Amino acid sequence: MQSYLDIENGVVPSVCSLDCPDQCGLLIHKKDGKIVKIEGDPDHPVTQGSICNKVRHMTERIYDPKRIQTPLKRVGKKGDGLFVPISWSEAITTITDHWKKLIAEEGPESILPYSFYANMGKLSSKGMDRRFFNRLGSSQLDRTICSVAGEVGYNYTMGGRFGTDPEEMTETKLFVFWGINAVSTNMHQIMIAQKARKKGAKIVVIDVHKNQTGRLADWFIPILPGTDGALALGIMHILYKENLVNRSFLEQYTVGYEELEEHVVQYNPEMVSAITGVPVEDLYELACMYGTISPSMIRIGNGLQHHDNGGMIVRTITCLPALTGQWAVKGGGALKSNSDYLTHNLAALERPELQEKPTRRFNMNLLGQALQEDLEPIRSLYIYNSNPAVVAPDANKVRVGLAREDLFTVVHDLFLTDTALYADIVLPATSAFENTDFYTSFWHHYIHLQEPVIEPLDESKSNPDVFRLLAEAMGFDEQAFKDQDEEMIEQALSELSNPHLADVSYDKLKTNRFLKASHTDNLLNRLKTPSGKIELYSKQMELDGHPALPTYIPILQDSDYPFLYVPAINHNFMNTIFSNNDKHRKLEKAPKLFINRQDAELRGIEDGAAVRIWNERGECEMTVSIGEQVLPGVVVSQGFWPSKPGEKNLVNALTPDRIADMGGGATFFSGRVDVEVLS
Ligand SMILES: Nc1nc2c(c(=O)[nH]1)N[C@H]1C(S)=C(S)[C@@H](COP(=O)(O)OP(=O)(O)OC[C@H]3O[C@@H](n4cnc5c(=O)[nH]c(N)nc54)[C@H](O)[C@@H]3O)O[C@H]1N2
Numbered sequence: 244m245q246s247y248l249d250i251e252n253g254v255v256p257s258v259c260s261l262d263c264p265d266q267c268g269l270l271i272h273k274k275d276g277k278i279v280k281i282e283g284d285p286d287h288p289v290t291q292g293s294i295c296n297k298v299r300h301m302t303e304r305i306y307d308p309k310r311i312q313t314p315l316k317r318v319g320k321k322g323d324g325l326f327v328p329i330s331w332s333e334a335i336t337t338i339t340d341h342w343k344k345l346i347a348e349e350g351p352e353s354i355l356p357y358s359f360y361a362n363m364g365k366l367s368s369k370g371m372d373r374r375f376f377n378r379l380g381s382s383q384l385d386r387t388i389c390s391v392a393g394e395v396g397y398n399y400t401m402g403g404r405f406g407t408d409p410e411e412m413t414e415t416k417l418f419v420f421w422g423i424n425a426v427s428t429n430m431h432q433i434m435i436a437q438k439a440r441k442k443g444a445k446i447v448v449i450d451v452h453k454n455q456t457g458r459l460a461d462w463f464i465p466i467l468p469g470t471d472g473a474l475a476l477g478i479m480h481i482l483y484k485e486n487l488v489n490r491s492f493l494e495q496y497t498v499g500y501e502e503l504e505e506h507v508v509q510y511n512p513e514m515v516s517a518i519t520g521v522p523v524e525d526l527y528e529l530a531c532m533y534g535t536i537s538p539s540m541i542r543i544g545n546g547l548q549h550h551d552n553g554g555m556i557v558r559t560i561t562c563l564p565a566l567t568g569q570w571a572v573k574g575g576g577a578l579k580s581n582s583d584y585l586t587h588n589l590a591a592l593e594r595p596e597l598q599e600k601p602t603r604r605f606n607m608n609l610l611g612q613a614l615q616e617d618l619e620p621i622r623s624l625y626i627y628n629s630n631p632a633v634v635a636p637d638a639n640k641v642r643v644g645l646a647r648e649d650l651f652t653v654v655h656d657l658f659l660t661d662t663a664l665y666a667d668i669v670l671p672a673t674s675a676f677e678n679t680d681f682y683t684s685f686w687h688h689y690i691h692l693q694e695p696v697i698e699p700l701d702e703s704k705s706n707p708d709v710f711r712l713l714a715e716a717m718g719f720d721e722q723a724f725k726d727q728d729e730e731m732i733e734q735a736l737s738e739l740s741n742p743h744l745a746d747v748s749y750d751k752l753k754t755n756r757f758l759k760a761s762h763t764d765n766l767l768n769r770l771k772t773p774s775g776k777i778e779l780y781s782k783q784m785e786l787d788g789h790p791a792l793p794t795y796i797p798i799l800q801d802s803d804y805p806f807l808y809v810p811a812i813n814h815n816f817m818n819t820i821f822s823n824n825d826k827h828r829k830l831e832k833a834p835k836l837f838i839n840r841q842d843a844e845l846r847g848i849e850d851g852a853a854v855r856i857w858n859e860r861g862e863c864e865m866t867v868s869i870g871e872q873v874l875p876g877v878v879v880s881q882g883f884w885p886s887k888p889g890e891k892n893l894v895n896a897l898t899p900d901r902i903a904d905m906g907g908g909a910t911f912f913s914g915r916v917d918v919e920v921l922s
C-alpha cells in the first residue's frame with residue numbers, strides 16, 4: 244500500500260489525536276506535500292464528517308513558526324525562557340549523562356516521569372515511555388488528574404468502564420447531561436441528542452453553570468457544586484416512594500435494592516433541596532420524568548467528579564439507571580466511559596517485567612508537594628504530553644518546585660509552554676500527523692489506525708522515537724527498545740483477553756482504518772463486579788473504607804472565603820492546546836468570571852469590571868460577567884490561559900491539591916475564593 248507520505252497532492256484519512264471523547268475520523272488535504280486543510284471523514288460511522296472548530300483550524304498549529312525546531316539548552320534563569328539550540332546528540336548525551344550520575348549517587352527513583360494524554364495515541368502515551376521508565380527503575384507516576392475518581396466510583400456500581408453505545412442513542416427519549424459541557428467537550432453526543440430530539444426526545448442539563456450546553460437544554464437545572472450525590476439520592480427517594488422503580492429488574496440484576504430503599508428514606512425532598520439548591524417541585528418533576536420516560540440516558544461528565552466527593556457522586560448517579568431498569572433498554576442506561584470495550588494488550592505494550600522491583604509512586608495531582616520532598620528528593624523530571632505549570636492543581640506550588648536549581652528538568656513538547664520555560668533541556672515533538680500510532684475512543688466503540696501524513700517537521704521527534712534514543716544512550720539493549728511502531732501495534736493487538744477486540748488485528752486495521760469493538764452479548768450478563776450484578780450495595784466499598792450504600796458526603800469547607808470556585812475548561816482550547824494560537828484566542832476573547840447578579844450587587848461589582856480572585860494559595864485576574872448563569876455563592880471561569888511569571892492568568896494558582904475520595908483524583912472544583920474589584 245502506498246504511504247501517505249508519498250502523496251504530494253490529495254486527501255488521506257486520519258484520526259484526531261486530542262484528549263476528547265469524540266475521537267473523530269478526519270480527512271487531511273495535502274498540497275505540495277503540506278497539510279492545507281483538515282475536515283471530518285464522512286465515512287466515520289459516529290462522527291460522520293463533522294469536526295470541531297478547534298481542529299478545523301489545526302493547520303495553523305502544525306505549521307506555527309513558534310513550534311520548537313531543534314533541541315534547546317537553557318542559558319538563563321529557570322522560568323526566563325532563554326535557550327540556545329543544540330544538536331539531538333548533545334541533548335541525549337546531556338540527559339543520559341545526568342541520569343547516569345544521579346542513578347549512581349542517589350538511585351533511579353530520584354527521576355520522575357510526568358505525562359498525561361495530550362496525544363491519546365497508545366504508543367505516544369503509554370508505550371515506549373512505559374518500557375523505558377520501567378527499565379530505568381525510576382519513580383512512577385499515578386495519572387490521576389482527569390477522570391479517575393469517577394471511574395472508580397462508576398466501577399463500584401457497574402464493574403468496569405462499560406456504558407451505553409452512542410450509536411444506540413438515536414432511540415433515546417430522555418438525555419440527562421449531568422456535569423458535562425458537551426457542546427464544547429463532546430459535540431457528537433449533542434448531535435445525536437439533537438437528532439433524537441427531532442423525534443421527541445427531551446434534553447435535561449444539570450450543571451453549576453448555564454454554559455453553552457445549559458442554554459441548549461429543554462430544561463436547565465442549576466445545582467450547587469459537589470452536591471449531585473444528594474440530588475441523585477433525592478431522586479431515588481422519590482422513585483421508591485412513588486413506585487417508579489422497576490422491581491423485576493432490581494431483583495434479577497442488582498444487589499442491595501432493599502437496603503437502598505430503606506437507606507434513601509432519609510433523603511427527603513426538603514433536605515435534598517436545601518443541600519443542592521434545587522427547588523422541591525423541580526426535584527419531584529425531575530424524578531417523575533426520569534421514572535417515566537424510557538429509554539433514558541445519563542451522560543455523566545468529568546466536571547462533577549473534580550470534587551472531594553467526586554467518586555461517591557459518580558458511584559451514586561450510576562445507580563439510577565438500575566432503579567428504572569434502563570440498562571435493559573436499547574438506548575437507555577448511562578455513559579461515563581466506554582474505555583473497557585477497547586482495552587488492548589497493555590502488558591505487551593508497556594512491558595511491566597522490565598521493572599526489576601517496585602518503586603515509589605507519586606500522585607500527579609501532588610506534583611508541587613512531591614517536588615518539596617526532602618528526605619529522598621526528586622532530582623530530575625521528564626515531562627511530555629503535559630503542561631503541569633498550567634494544568635496541575637495548586638500551580639504556584641508546582642512552579643516553586645520547577646524553579647528549584649537542583650532539579651534537572653527535561654520537557655518534550657511542540658511549543659515552549661509555561662512548563663518548558665523551567666526546563667534545562669527542551670526537546671521538539673512531532674504533531675500526531677507525523678506519527679504512526681493507534682487510538683481508542685473512551686466514548687464510542689471504535690479503534691483507529693494513524694499513519695503519518697507528513698514527515699516530522701524540522702528536527703522534531705515522536706515520543707517513542709525519543710525513548711528509543713534515550714534507551715540506546717542508557718545502554719538498554721533489550722529487544723523491547725528496538726521494536727518499531729508497527730511491531731508495537733501488533734503486540735498491543737495480539738493475545739487479547741478482551742473478547743470485544745476478538746475481530747481486531749493490525750492487518751484488518753490497515754485495510755479498514757477503524758473497526759468497532761464487537762459486543763453481541765448483553766452487558767448485564769458479564770458484569771465484572773464481585774457479585775456479577777449491579778451493586779447498589781457494595782461490600783468492596785466497605786472494605787475500602789467507604790459507605791457500602793450510596794451516601795451524600797459534603798465537600799470539605801476548607802476556608803471561609805465566600806465563593807466556591809469552578810475553573811472549568813473552555814470551548815476553543817483543548818486544555819492548554821490552542822491557547823497559543825491567534826485564531827483560537829481571538830474566539831475566546833479574554834478570561835471571564837461568571838458571578839450571580841445578587842452577589843455582584845452585594846459587592847458593588849459591575850458587569851465587565853476587572854476583578855482579582857484570590858485565596859491563600861494565589862491570585863488571578865479576570866473580567867466579570869454578571870447574570871444568572873450560576874447560583875449565588877458560586878463563581879465559574881472557563882479556560883486555561885498561558886501565564887508567564889508575573890502574569891495573572893493562572894486559574895490553578897487557586898485550586899486545592901487535596902485528593903478526592905477515590906482513586907487519588909483531583910479536586911479542582913472544590914476550592915473557595917474571594918473576589919474584589921481591581922482598583
Ligand atoms: N473544547 C474543549 N473540549 C475538551 C477539553 C477542552 O479543554 N476544551 N478538554 C477535554 C478533557 S481533558 C476532558 S476531561 C473533557 C471534560 O469535559 P466535561 O466532561 O464536559 O467536563 P468539564 O468541562 O470539566 O466539566 C463539565 C461541566 O461540569 C460542571 N460542573 C463543575 N462542578 C460541578 C458539580 O459539582 N456538579 C455539576 N452538576 N456540574 C459541575 C462545569 O460547570 C462544566 O459545565 O473535555 C475534553 N474536551
Ligand SMILES: Nc1nc2c(c(=O)[nH]1)N[C@H]1C(S)=C(S)[C@@H](COP(=O)(O)OP(=O)(O)OC[C@H]3O[C@@H](n4cnc5c(=O)[nH]c(N)nc54)[C@H](O)[C@@H]3O)O[C@H]1N2
Binds near residue numbers: 630631673820911
Ligand atoms: N482548573 C482546572 N485544571 C484542570 C482541569 C480543569 O477542568 N480545571 N482539567 C484537568 C484535566 S481533565 C486534564 S486531562 C488536564 C490536562 O492537562 P494536560 O494533558 O497536561 O494538558 P494539555 O494542555 O492537553 O497538554 C499538554 C501539552 O502536551 C503537548 N503535546 C501534545 N501532543 C504531544 C506529543 O505527541 N508529544 C509530546 N511530547 N507533547 C505533546 C501539548 O503541546 C501541550 O503543551 O488538565 C487538568 N487541569
Ligand code: SF4
Binds near residue numbers: 260264298430
Ligand atoms: S477535538 Fe474532539 S471534536 Fe474536535 S476533531 Fe478532535 S475528536 Fe473531534
Ligand SMILES: [Mo]
Binds near residue numbers: 262389
Ligand atoms: Mo481530562
